[in-house]
Amino acid sequence: MSNAPDNEHDQVLFAHAERTEQQDRLTEVSVEALRRSGALxxxxxxxxxxxxxDASAGAVRLAEIGxxxxxxxxxxxxxxxxxxxFAQSFDEPVQKEYFADxxxxxxxxGAPAAQGIREADGVRVTGRWETVSGxxxxxxxxxxxxxxxxxxVMVVPTAELTVERNWHMAGMRGTGSQRLVADGLxxxxxxxxAVAPPQPQDRLFFALCALAPVVGATQGALHVIEDMFASARKPYMTSYARMGESPGARHWLAEAARLVxxxxxxxxxxxxxxPRADLGELDRARLQMSLTGAARDCREAVERMLDLHGASGFRTSNALQRYWRDVAVAGRHPLLNPYLATESLGTALTP
Known part of the structure; x- marks a missing residue:
């Protein structure tokens, strides 16, 4: 059994995952693999x-990559x-340029972290946007x-902006979520x-795009544990010859797999x-609550996997600890915030 994915492009991403983390951004080869796979x-x-x-196909593919x-x-x-x-905000002439590739x-x-001043030749923009992934x-x-x-909203070639490398995180380091700066651009x-801020329906889709990589990362971690069970590894300081001989280990594996x-x-x-057009406030609040629950399941599943692997799971050469840190960080994105989701559901339930 191998933890490597089946898809050739995803195999490239898997092979470069450690290097991606070390340099705090995707490798050039990884970016090209995303392009060639159609993921972008x-x-x-x-x-x-x-x-x-659609939301379903997008979530499945993002989880595969994760x-x-x-x-x-x-x-x-x-x-x-x-x-x-962008497709919602700009008309066809601008779309043709933006989507040429x-x-x-x-x-x-979507955080309005800049001010624009209208001038005869356009809009003069000054601002600093935090955590802009990729x-x-x-x-x-x-x-x-x-x-x-x-x-x-505005759209500009990224080369016209300044990147300040301030993304120093324990997990999701390879996202390179640096600060972008415009100084009188x-x-x-x-x-x-001029558009409305992201609407509730959009926010659900965006939350799915945040959750799917977390689900995928948790599945990747489970593959590591399954490989361990298929190996000659045994629980330390026991008389068991292999992990699978331990009823407790089998139970813990089943619990982790159930959560995943x-x-x-x-x-x-x-x-x-x-995507249903008839969703009301209560429906959306319940769906958001479900998403935060899924993120929590992912975090709990990886904790059980680390229990099974023991301290060796935290070796820097072990992919399990990378998945653990990525799930811990990405699973706490604001769109997956459990207490705010609970607050929203409580408000929707209150007459």
Whole structure:
């Protein structure tokens, strides 16, 4: 048994996952593997050569990538969210330029961390956007800002912005979620658009794009443990000849696998239901609560796996500890925040 994925592009991501973490960004080979696999075209519209994958197909693919390299899956997910918002925000002439390469890597954030001042030649923009995943390798950046006191988004080639490398994290290090800076950047007016902030329906999709890499990472961790059970490894300081001889170890493995399966099924159920046009506030609050529960299942599953592996699971050469740190960090993204989801559900339930 091997932890390596079946898909050739995902095999590349898996092989480069450790190097990706060491350099705090995807390797060039990993970026190319994402492009070639179509992962960066998941939400490129069909008319521009992309898949425009629905929530279910997108979540499945992001989880597959997450089994190989959670950071790569995260960047593919943020690319999908950026392209989704862009397609909603800009008209066809700008879209044709932006989507000219369907496999272009897009990054962005919906936090309006800049101010724009209108001038005769466009909009003069100054601001600093935190935690923009994949920005060092992205072709385009879609960023929120305020213009004349109103929420806007702008799209610019990432090369026109300054990257400040301030992403120093215990997990998801390979996402390279650095700070982007604009200092008096003149943006053509057609590359800005007045839009509403992300709506609840969009936020559910974005939360799925955050959860799927976490689910995939947890599945990747489970593969590590399954490989251990298939090996000659035995529980230390016991008379067992192999891990599988221990009833306790088998029970712990079953508990971990149950949590992983439940997280995946929850992800797929929310992906199926979230696009419905008839969802009300209570429906959305329940779906959001389900997503946060799935993230918690992932964290608990990996803890059981570390119990099974013991202290050797924390060796820096062991993929299990990388999955553990990635799940611990990504599973606590604001879109997967459990106490705020509980608060929203409680509010929706209150007459």
């Amino acid at each position: 075209a998941l939400r490129t519209p069909v008319q521009y050569g992309g898949a425009w994958a 089994r190989a390299c959670p950071s790569a899956a995260w960047i593919a997910g943020t690319c999908a969210t950026a392209k989704t918002l 369907p496999n272009a890597l897009a990054c962005g954030t 920005c060092e390798d992205a072709d385009w950046a879609q960023l929120a800002l305020m213009i004349d006191g109103a929420y806007h 003149l943006v053509p007016a057609r590359q800005t658009a 399966d439940r997280a995946e099924q929850t992800m797929l159920a929310v992906a199926h239901d979230s």
